[in-house]
Amino acid sequence: MTKTGADRLADALATLGVEVAFGLPGVHNLPVWEALAGRRLIGVRHEQTAGYAADGYARATGKLGVALVTTGPGAANTLGAVGEAQASGSPVLVIATDIPSTLRKPGVVRGVLHETSDQAALFEPVTKGTFTAGTADEIAAVVLEAAALALRPQSGPVYVGIPTDLLRKPAGEIGAVPVPEPLPVPSEVDIQRARESLAAAERPLVWAGGGALRAGAGAEIGALAERLGAPVVTTFAARGLLGQAHPCLAPNPVHAPEVGALWDRADVVLGIGTDFDGLMTQNWLMPPPPKLLVVNIDAEDAAKNYPPDLTLVGDAREVTARLAEGLPRKAPPPLDDLKSQVRHRIETEEPQAAVFLDALAELDPGTVVVADMCVAGYWAGGFHRVREPRTFVYPMGWGTLGFGFPASLGAAASGARTVCVTGDGGFLYGCGDLATLAQERLPLTVLVVDDGGYGMLRFDQDQEGVAHRGVDLDTPDFVALARSFGIPAGRVEGFGAEFRAKWTELTAAAGPNVLVVGAALRPPVNTSPRWHRKGAK
Template identity: 35%
Template sequence: MPQSDHNPITGGQLVINTLRALGADRVVGLPGQHALPLFDALRGSDLQYYGARVENNAGFIADGAARTTGSPVPLLLSAGPGALTALPALQEAAAASSPVLLIVAQVPESGIGGGVHGFLHELYDQRAHFRDTVKKTWSIRSVDQVIPMITQAWQTAIAAPAGPVYVEIPYDVQIAVEQEPIAPTRAIEVFPTAPIVPNQLLNIAADLLAAAKTPRIYAGGGVVRSGAAEALHAISERLQAPVVTTFGGRSSFEWSHPLSAQGWIEDIDTTEFLEEADVLLVVGTGLGELTTNYFTFRPKGKIIQIDADASVLGRNYPSLGLAGDAKETLTAISSRLEMRLPSADPERRQRALASIEQLVAGIHKRIDAQSLQAEQQLIADLRSAIPDQIGTYWDMTILAYWAWSAWDARGGAFENAQCGGLGFGLPAAIGASFAGINGDNPLGTPTVAISGDGGGLYSVADLASLAQENLNVTWVVFDDGGYGVLRGYMDAAFGEHVATDLAVPDYVALGAAFGIKSRRVEPAELHDAVAESISSQGPEIIVVPVAIELFEPTHLNREPIL
């Protein structure tokens, strides 16, 4: 038999080499029996590795890194329970259009697809559990399929709308040895794709906006993911149109801009402000429950809706639907508006500024009448303590509900759990910090996570990995002795609450057990503690014992459309 001049390569090594050729420079993972060949292949790779302690946290870590870089972040997990434990994190990644590339091990091929033999970790159809959550799934059945399938998965993850994808590879394919030189020897070029909006629809949209008397813009997370902030600003200025941002789109339009109508999307004044537009340009939001004030939004004018996901167009509200990437579509409309509106209308600007002033004043008058000064002060203290360029990562906690409306992102990352799953904040902040590791930042980019004491329990296992990697993550835990959000909901709906008061650990002692600097501060000390933590090296836990109240809902006297 002729001798090959090439070194043999295993299927697992080929996976890692392909990821490197596609441009990956770091991976997140947690090993298991059927994934060991993949992890063995990491030894000969220059990929930077973050080892999580729980698969769901691993998913959030990969999600946080992917949201930060905008590029796919590989997530390596084992088969069966290991893979399934990551599902909630993948749901969050899907909601946020975050390109997590999940590569999971499988039992040997003879145990896949109904060939039930009783392998450890065997599921009847593991892949089926992920089909309704990720964009697409692949099952690699031979070494020859590794390069094309992983390349296709990478391409799908970044194609607009971006999102998580799933690739499984059986144990026997991982350990299979290939003698031929099939390994990628150069970079594999993959470019993001997006649906193209027909010129006719772009022209109609531009005509509607140019003729509008009270145009307004509603900007969601799709603006952030596509990097469309500059195009959004250009259209707002051209139309003199106020911009309201959702919690997902908060960092796309800074509140210091005169045309910012902020983002109090759960206040009825903002709902009515958007309703009053004769043409409302909706970009990168599906107009779901949370972005329509619980489906009580009833627009009076026309809606132009831009989204890369065509399935959300007109889903809840009739619209002129433009299925396309936010940046490309806004840029195309902006160029058409330059021809239709060669100069800005100063009178329209004054009317827009007056309407914004009235809106914001009305919101604050209502909030100020509710004796919520302490809650407003917590938001203000956090905002002033955290530099603009440092990202914040919010778990499902009462202060996060406040932040959805009251947080001025100032252009920095403002990331949160958009599907309502607990445990997002800390691991997402870890992932964002991990994504920033380089020669200048060996301990990662400074990030801040905000959690409640109940939701924080989902994350505590990865205090171990955080301590091991010593990343620059500040974790602020607001301790009210339970699930404060649910407690409030139950009290309002049923007159009392049950199953929401919790015995929680001493987070300061817990942090110390992991070797992480930890302290308990009073609310008045929060600003200085957070500022000091961010300016120091390594992780820190700051615990704030405080009961936080949420502002009163304003939609209850309206009938929802659904």
């Protein structure tokens, strides 16, 4: 039987080992749905959900996330999600149809249904690359090439556009998967220079970022830190890199003055897989360390914020392992008092947050927590004791409100029990995809912390002494809304005993459910209005 362009698209995804994709059908991409019959293509209710779900899946698994959407507005609806994936280095492949090639007139927008003057150009600022198939024969090769680019460190999203008429045309053989180019390797001379600086350091500090987690460098970083006797600070994107029992893991976040002092006292900082972004450094008001060594796959990325004394360009796991060779093992850093100080800060500043964080810590191993841009999410992002890599997902690359629920659909689609932490405002961005949650019966608990509006923005206005404007929201009965989709749901007030009982019940369940908690939490120190370094806001 003759294969069509849509068939070859499906074959390319199978060759890549794609087990699940997220999409929304449209008149232009129906052949793709036909070609993927019998494979797992999860239909969502908004294209932005497809992008976020693909991102959540990619972060929870380390695999390629795939979003399949239709032409024009369908493709454009993914842009917010794609921007977050780009900022967080998440390997997402967006495949969108475009108007028929036979109706395209170069340089002229003729008014074809869903026509955009240059659809690929919409994606150029928020992707690693854009591709457009010119013939049916090119579809598979373009998809394979785009996927290879998305997965290559530093990973990120890639766009593929396919004129809709090519999906039904005959297509030739699929071709081979591109062979990955070898990653750069630092010289032994530079490795030895870095090793000597680290060995001579009296107060070394390791700062590990998302690139370290994506490279799977946790064991190597832990071993190096033990040899150096160095505390390890992890960024939002690297939470879970080291196990909570590791003797060198400093408590999060570095925004807490007690933890930030580790940076201030360090005589040598080793940054691994990080760009020292504004959110982590309080807009670069952390002073440059006396000596900065960096490991990064991209030298420009490594140097754009704090000029390093030495850059080792290469894979974080391999370079870190080489750095540890021959170094004697030192005593672990004294961190117990620091951990107690951070815990005391939580209990003093917001006792309800302490209870909430304890509930997160008691989740079964392997449970993935996905947090939104909300006050409860900020507490989780800063202080949740993440036990394993890829079990905490947080949108602090671009900072996209409304990320939590749709991204948690993708994480749960991997098969992992998942908990979404969202607020009433952010949940309303995508609550229509409760239909997707019900349809797929995903293992997901959605925790909606309802403070009647945008609690973080309300705090900002209070700090400035102005009236609340635009931040207090009329919201639905979330429990009734969830139950209308056939999803079990309940509500409690505050993070007390009733919450703990309901939380234990729902997070142990096999299928989907929703728990609404009526509570207004004070924002933690990792939110910009509370940054302690002067002038940081």
